Amino acid sequence: MSDANKKTETRVTVVIDASRGSLDTLKTAADIAARVQAHLMALFIEDINLFSLAELPFARELDRTSGATRRLDRHAVTRALQADAKRIRQLLQTESEQRQITTSMKVVRGHYVSAAMEAAEETDIVILSHVTGVRLRTVKTPTRKPPHPAIRAGGPRPVWTLFDGSPAAHRALAIAKDFSEQHDAGLVVLIPNEKAFKRLVDEAKGLLEGTSARYQSIAALEPREMLTTMVAEGSCMVFLPRGKSSMFDKLPVFLLDELACPLVMVS
Amino acid sequence: MPRPEPLTIEALYTPCDTSRLPFKDSAELEEFDGVIGQPRALGAIHFGTGIARDGFNIFAMGSSGTGRFTIVKRILEQQAAKRDAPSDWCYVYNFKRPHKPKALRLPAGHGVTLRDDMEQLIEDLGSAIPSAFETEEYHSRIEKLEQELNERRDNALNELGTEAGEHNVRFLHTPAGFAFAPLDKKGEVIRPESFEKLSQEEKQRIEKIVEDLQKRLQRIIRQIPIWQKETREKIKELDREIGRYAVDHLIGLIKDRHKNLPEVMTYLDDVERDIVEHVRDFRGESESQATLLGISPKPDALNRYNVNVIIDHDREQAAPVVYQDLPTHSNMVGRVEYRAQMGTLVTDFMLIKSGDLHQANGGYLILDAIRVLTQPFAWDSLKRALRSREIRIEPLEKALGFMSTVSLEPEPIPLDVKVVLIGERLLYYLLCEYDPEFSDLFKVAADFDERMDRDQDSDLQFARLVGRIASQESLLALDQSAVARIIEHSSRLAEDTEKLSIHMREIVDIIQEADFRARQDEQQVISRQHVQQAIDDKIYRLDRIREHIYESIRRGTLKIDTKDAKVGQINGLSVIDLGGFSFGQPARITATTRLGTGKVIDIQRETELGGNVHSKGVLILSNYLASHYAKGHPLSMSASLVFEQSYGLVEGDSASLAELCALLSALSGVAIKQSFAVTGSINQLGEVQAIGGVNQKIEGFFDICRATELTREQAVLIPRSNVPHLMLRQDVVAAVERSEFRVYAVDNVDEAITLLTGVPAGARDQKGEYPSESVNGRVEKALIDLAIRRKEYAREHEDREQQ
Structure with a gap:
C-alpha cells in the first residue's frame, strides 16, 4: 500500500464500519478505482456508540447467527474492530496488487454517516457500504413490485443513477454505464425534473452513446419516492451525483439504512 | 497241427472299391449336409436341446478333432433358428438403493429404444426445464415467496425497532452481532457516567427494557432460519410443480411407447419422480463441485437417467448361440468395471458389462470344459449360475476380499440357457467321479465316436463329406482315386479295414496338404498321388527319430x-x-x-x-x-x-x-x-x-x-x-x-x-x-x-x- 497524495489524482473512498464491512463492497470500490485510475482509500469507522455501550454494566451482544448473548466490554469491542480493520487492510493490499492501483487505509472513531459525509468533501467518489444481514428499519419497507418488463427475469438487479444535468451527474452516469455493462445489468436513469425531462433524457442518451437505459421521472427529489421506486424493483448499485443542494446531502443518509446495495456518490 | 500259411496280399490291405464311388471328381457330388458316424452323439444333443428341464445340459465328449464343436454348433444353430430371439436386458439406476442397479427385461429390440428414448428425454429436458424456470410467472412466484419471507422478518424487526425507538433505545451493529443501547436526551448512546447518575429505579427500568428487547430480538433471530426453511420448502414445491409440468408431457410420450411393459412403466414413474425432485440438476444449479484438472470428483448427476443395455437382440430372429474361447469368471458372469478418478476407483451402473451367460441367455452357450476348469473360479461360477438359475455379477476381487472399493450389487438376472461343454472323455469320467454337482447339472452325455463302419454306403457318404470339406475350404476337387485314397487312409487311421476314422482334423489336414501339392503341380484336381504325397510328406516331417x-x-x-x-x-x-x-x-x-x-x-x-x-x-x-x-x-x-x-x-x-x-x-x-x-x-x-x-x-x-x-x-x-x-x-x-x-x-x-x-x-x-x-x-x-x-x-x- 502506498500513499498518493497528489491533489490532481482522482480519489475514491470506500467507507466501512463493523456493520458495513462487506468485502464485496471493497472489491467493487477497487474495481471502480481501477476503472477511473484513482487512488482508493478505505475509511474504517469505529462506531463511537459501541464504545459508549460497552462501558454500560448491562451491555450485551447478540450473536448474528445464533442469537446467543454474551457480555460486551470495551476490550472485546476493541479487539473485534482491530480484527476487522486487519482483514480489510489485507484485502486492500491484495486488490492493490491485482488491480495495480494505489491504496491507503484510515481508521476513524466516530459516527458512520457524519464521517462519510466528511470524507465526501475531500474526495471525488465516495462509496458507502450498505448494512448487511439483519436490519432494524426505522421506516416501513415499501411493498416490492414485480420487476419492470425491461428487466430480464432472473438476471442481475438494475443499476440506478440520478441525472440532473450537473457535471457530477455526467460523471455519475458515465460510471453507472460502465458498471451496468460490466455486470450485464440494466440501467435506470432517474430524472428529478419533470419539466426538463425530455431535455435531460436526450442529454443522457447522448452521453450513453447507444447504451440502452430506462428513463424514469420522479416528481421532485423526494427521498421517499426515490427509495420506494428503487426498493420496489431492487438494485445492485446506486450512483448519485453529489451537488451543492442540501437535498442531495439528505439522500444518502436516508437511503443507507434502507438499501440492500452500496451507494456511490460522485462529485 | 497244420503249419499256418502266410497271409495273402488281400488280407494285408483292403483298398477302396472305386466302383462304389460313381463320380469323376468330388465337385460332382451332392454336398453332404449331415453328420456321419455319430448317431449316438447326435441323438444325445437333440435330446438335450429338446428337453426343457433343469440340469439337462450337455457334455459333448470325445477326442479332439472329431468335429465335436462343429457338429454341436451346427445343431445348436439349427435349434436356435426355431426359437425366437430372447429378451433384451438393461441395467438402470435404482433410485431407492443406488448401489443395487435394477435389471429390466424388455422384448427383443426394445432395450435400445428405451435407451434412445431416455437419452432424448434428458436432452429435451435440458432445454425444457430451464425454459420453464425462466418464465415471468415463475420468477414472480419466487419473488412473492421471498417477499413474504422478507416481510415476515421485516415486520418482526420493524415492530421491535419501533418499540426500541419508543423506549429511546438504539439498535447497534457490533462486529459479531447486535446490541441495544439506551440513548440520552441528545439522542446519543448514554455515557456511563450519565447512566450512573440515574436513579436506581431508572437504571433498572432501562436494563429491563434492553433485556426485553434483547430477548425478543433473540427470538426473532432464531425464528429467521425456520422461516427461511419454510420458504425454501415452498420454493422447492414450486420447483417440483414447474418440473412436473415440464417433465409430464415428455415422459408421457415414452410411457405411451412402453405402456405394455409394467416393469418399464414402474421405472419411468421412478424417473419422473426423481427428475421432479432433482429438477435443479437440469438447471445447472446443483452444488458447485470442486474440480482438479477439469475433472469433477462427482459424476454427472444426469447420468443416472441413462440406460445400460447389456443385452441387445435388436433385429435378431433366432435364439443366440454363444461360444466363449476364454471362459474366465468375469467373461462368463459379467463384471463391473471401474474408472480411475482423482486417485481412486469409481463405478456406476453404466459400467456393468455383460458376460457370456447374459449373451447366451434364452439360447445356447458352448464352452471348452478344460478351459472352464482351468480358469480360476470359472467352474464354480458356472455351476452356481446353473444351480440358482440366475446370473449374479459378483466381482471376483470383491468375493475374494482383494478390493475394498465401493462396488455395485447389480440385481441378478434370471437364467435360461442350455450349456454345452466340450471335453475329453477322461474329463467327463473324472467330473462324474469327483464333482457331485456335475451329474446333476450335466445330465446329457453326447459321446462322439472316433470311428464308423466302412461299407458301401459309408464310402459314398464319406466321399460327399470330403467333397464338402474341399468346397468349404476352397480346395481343388478330388478325383475318384484321391477320394479312394483318403478313405483308405481313414481306414488305416481307424486301424481297421472295416472302419473309417472320423477324426476329421487329420482328414482335413491331409486334403489341404494334397491341395497344396496339386496346385504346385498346376493340376485342376487332386489325385491319388497328391494325397499319397501329403501322407508321405507328413510322415517324413515327423520321422527323424525313426530314422x-x-x-x-x-x-x-x-x-x-x-x-x-x-x-x-x-x-x-x-x-x-x-x-x-x-x-x-x-x-x-x-x-x-x-x-x-x-x-x-x-x-x-x-x-x-x-x-x-x-x-x-x-x-x-x-x-x-x-x-x-x-x-x-x-x-x-x-x-x-x-x-x-x-x-x-x-x-x-x-x-x-x-x-x-x-x-x-x-x-x-x-x-x-x-x-x-x-x-x-x-x-x-x-x-x-x-x-x-x-x-x-x-x-x-x-x-x-x-x-x-x-x-x-x-x-x-x-x-x-x-x-x-x-x-x-x-x-x-x-x-x-x-x-x-x-x-x-x-x-x-x-x-x-x-x-x-x-x-x-x-x-x-x-x-x-x-x-x-x-x-x-x-x-x-x-x-x-x-x-x-x-x-x-x-x-x-x-x-x-x-x-
Whole structure:
C-alpha cells in the first residue's frame, strides 16, 4: 500500500464500519478505482456508540447467527474492530496488487454517516457500504413490485443513477454505464425534473452513446419516492451525483439504512 | 497241427472299391449336409436341446478333432433358428438403493429404444426445464415467496425497532452481532457516567427494557432460519410443480411407447419422480463441485437417467448361440468395471458389462470344459449360475476380499440357457467321479465316436463329406482315386479295414496338404498321388527319430538279428508314438532259465522300467508254463526276461507271446529264427490275443529287414484277430506280393513256436505225453529234469544238514 497524495489524482473512498464491512463492497470500490485510475482509500469507522455501550454494566451482544448473548466490554469491542480493520487492510493490499492501483487505509472513531459525509468533501467518489444481514428499519419497507418488463427475469438487479444535468451527474452516469455493462445489468436513469425531462433524457442518451437505459421521472427529489421506486424493483448499485443542494446531502443518509446495495456518490 | 500259411496280399490291405464311388471328381457330388458316424452323439444333443428341464445340459465328449464343436454348433444353430430371439436386458439406476442397479427385461429390440428414448428425454429436458424456470410467472412466484419471507422478518424487526425507538433505545451493529443501547436526551448512546447518575429505579427500568428487547430480538433471530426453511420448502414445491409440468408431457410420450411393459412403466414413474425432485440438476444449479484438472470428483448427476443395455437382440430372429474361447469368471458372469478418478476407483451402473451367460441367455452357450476348469473360479461360477438359475455379477476381487472399493450389487438376472461343454472323455469320467454337482447339472452325455463302419454306403457318404470339406475350404476337387485314397487312409487311421476314422482334423489336414501339392503341380484336381504325397510328406516331417533308431539298428548299435537262429532270443515289436505319428520298432527279447522255484523274473519290472500291464503279461506266461508243462510236479525253474537295449518304459502286453516263445526256446534249447518278429499277447490257455499298432509293427520290422537285407525268409507273426486291422503300406504289400516278406497270423502259442523254430510244437498223445522231439516235449522234459534235480538238490541239502 502506498500513499498518493497528489491533489490532481482522482480519489475514491470506500467507507466501512463493523456493520458495513462487506468485502464485496471493497472489491467493487477497487474495481471502480481501477476503472477511473484513482487512488482508493478505505475509511474504517469505529462506531463511537459501541464504545459508549460497552462501558454500560448491562451491555450485551447478540450473536448474528445464533442469537446467543454474551457480555460486551470495551476490550472485546476493541479487539473485534482491530480484527476487522486487519482483514480489510489485507484485502486492500491484495486488490492493490491485482488491480495495480494505489491504496491507503484510515481508521476513524466516530459516527458512520457524519464521517462519510466528511470524507465526501475531500474526495471525488465516495462509496458507502450498505448494512448487511439483519436490519432494524426505522421506516416501513415499501411493498416490492414485480420487476419492470425491461428487466430480464432472473438476471442481475438494475443499476440506478440520478441525472440532473450537473457535471457530477455526467460523471455519475458515465460510471453507472460502465458498471451496468460490466455486470450485464440494466440501467435506470432517474430524472428529478419533470419539466426538463425530455431535455435531460436526450442529454443522457447522448452521453450513453447507444447504451440502452430506462428513463424514469420522479416528481421532485423526494427521498421517499426515490427509495420506494428503487426498493420496489431492487438494485445492485446506486450512483448519485453529489451537488451543492442540501437535498442531495439528505439522500444518502436516508437511503443507507434502507438499501440492500452500496451507494456511490460522485462529485 | 497244420503249419499256418502266410497271409495273402488281400488280407494285408483292403483298398477302396472305386466302383462304389460313381463320380469323376468330388465337385460332382451332392454336398453332404449331415453328420456321419455319430448317431449316438447326435441323438444325445437333440435330446438335450429338446428337453426343457433343469440340469439337462450337455457334455459333448470325445477326442479332439472329431468335429465335436462343429457338429454341436451346427445343431445348436439349427435349434436356435426355431426359437425366437430372447429378451433384451438393461441395467438402470435404482433410485431407492443406488448401489443395487435394477435389471429390466424388455422384448427383443426394445432395450435400445428405451435407451434412445431416455437419452432424448434428458436432452429435451435440458432445454425444457430451464425454459420453464425462466418464465415471468415463475420468477414472480419466487419473488412473492421471498417477499413474504422478507416481510415476515421485516415486520418482526420493524415492530421491535419501533418499540426500541419508543423506549429511546438504539439498535447497534457490533462486529459479531447486535446490541441495544439506551440513548440520552441528545439522542446519543448514554455515557456511563450519565447512566450512573440515574436513579436506581431508572437504571433498572432501562436494563429491563434492553433485556426485553434483547430477548425478543433473540427470538426473532432464531425464528429467521425456520422461516427461511419454510420458504425454501415452498420454493422447492414450486420447483417440483414447474418440473412436473415440464417433465409430464415428455415422459408421457415414452410411457405411451412402453405402456405394455409394467416393469418399464414402474421405472419411468421412478424417473419422473426423481427428475421432479432433482429438477435443479437440469438447471445447472446443483452444488458447485470442486474440480482438479477439469475433472469433477462427482459424476454427472444426469447420468443416472441413462440406460445400460447389456443385452441387445435388436433385429435378431433366432435364439443366440454363444461360444466363449476364454471362459474366465468375469467373461462368463459379467463384471463391473471401474474408472480411475482423482486417485481412486469409481463405478456406476453404466459400467456393468455383460458376460457370456447374459449373451447366451434364452439360447445356447458352448464352452471348452478344460478351459472352464482351468480358469480360476470359472467352474464354480458356472455351476452356481446353473444351480440358482440366475446370473449374479459378483466381482471376483470383491468375493475374494482383494478390493475394498465401493462396488455395485447389480440385481441378478434370471437364467435360461442350455450349456454345452466340450471335453475329453477322461474329463467327463473324472467330473462324474469327483464333482457331485456335475451329474446333476450335466445330465446329457453326447459321446462322439472316433470311428464308423466302412461299407458301401459309408464310402459314398464319406466321399460327399470330403467333397464338402474341399468346397468349404476352397480346395481343388478330388478325383475318384484321391477320394479312394483318403478313405483308405481313414481306414488305416481307424486301424481297421472295416472302419473309417472320423477324426476329421487329420482328414482335413491331409486334403489341404494334397491341395497344396496339386496346385504346385498346376493340376485342376487332386489325385491319388497328391494325397499319397501329403501322407508321405507328413510322415517324413515327423520321422527323424525313426530314422535315427533304424540307422542304429542297421549299423549294429542296436542289436537286432534278421537272419540265423538263436536259442532264447526273439524279435519283439513295440510302437513308439510321437504325437501325430507312430512307428514300429523291433526289440530283442532274451530269456534265460535255470534251476529255481518257478519264478519268472521280469527285469523291466525289477528295474521299474516295466508297466503294470506288461508285468501282468509276464505273470500270465509264467502261469501258462506251470499249468501247461508242470501239472504233476513243481515248476522248478527260474527264468529271467529282458528287453535288450531298452532304456525307457515298456508298457502293454503285446510282447507276452514273444516272451513266452523266448522262454520255450530257452527251456527246450530249440533255436528261434531271427528272421521272424512276433507280436501278440497271450492268455493262460496259450491263446494269442489282439494287440494295437499292428500295421506300424509289421512295417517297422519290414523297414529294418529292407535296410539290412531282404532274405525272403523274413516274416512277422501277428494274432489272427488282428488280421482285419491290416492296412499296410503299399511297399510292404508289394514286397509280400514278390514273396520277399511274409505276414503270418496265429491263433495260439503252438502255432507261433512251430513257425518260429521250424520244429513242431507237438500235441499230447493218448498217454498225455508230448512227442519227445517236439518243442513242447523238450520243454516238458527240461522242466521235469529241473524238478528232479531240485528234488535231488533238496535231499543233498537235507543230508548235509543232518551230518
